[in-house]
Amino acid sequence: MSEDIERQAIKLAALAHPARLKIVRQLANENACCVKHLVVTTDLAQSTVSQHLKTLLKADLVFFRTEKQSSWYELNREGFSQLSKELDHMFNDCCKGCDS
Amino acid sequence: MSEDIERQAIKLAALAHPARLKIVRQLANENACCVKHLVVTTDLAQSTVSQHLKTLLKADLVFFRTEKQSSWYELNREGFSQLSKELDHMFNDCCKGCDS
């Protein structure tokens, strides 16, 4: 399906940047991080980090909640495992019998 | 390692485009395709398809050989499975005990 491809491309694009990969690794290690912490570890401006987080959020790769003054971001592990499975499927036994 | 992140980002970026995902699916189905065939199935200009194939090639996601006047492109299945494993690792048990 064509929408699948679009959605996959959006997820992959969201991951296809060193800064966002670093953020994801950080989140994988710490379960949840607030923005300030990610600003320190990525060594980028706070506005830039917020922008990257928005990209990850739009791709359904992270969750987000506010607590006091802070925003906490957390990995969406299901989103990742779905993507990983789709990648496997795509090159292993893709489209045996499907149309597109 | 930082180079790992760069390399992963390049691979992910190479996949992060609907046209290139379609090409990859086509290659997954047919084992090998020449450019002309991909031009027909993607409905893009030949120069555009060549450009996309170059992107996939630089990311080590496809192999390439010439035969007579044609270029044949083929999936690098190892490249894909490596990427899929790295993705799994990244969000499952990334960096238990490593430095970066």
Added chain:
DNA sequence: ATCGTATATCGTCGATATACGATGAAAGGC
């Protein structure tokens, strides 16, 4: 040598991505 076919590369241009600083909103402490 010339022609036709298949492909790669170049040049261009609009669209999108990436970075930053500035500004403002929300919440807590004084």
Added chain:
DNA sequence: GCCTTTCATCGTATATCGACGATATACGAT
């Protein structure tokens, strides 16, 4: 009330992407 901290968003400058047509290259056929 006012100040600080934390974060999101806006505006802007720049870089990269993605599409195309035009051109170059390679090679088999005539």
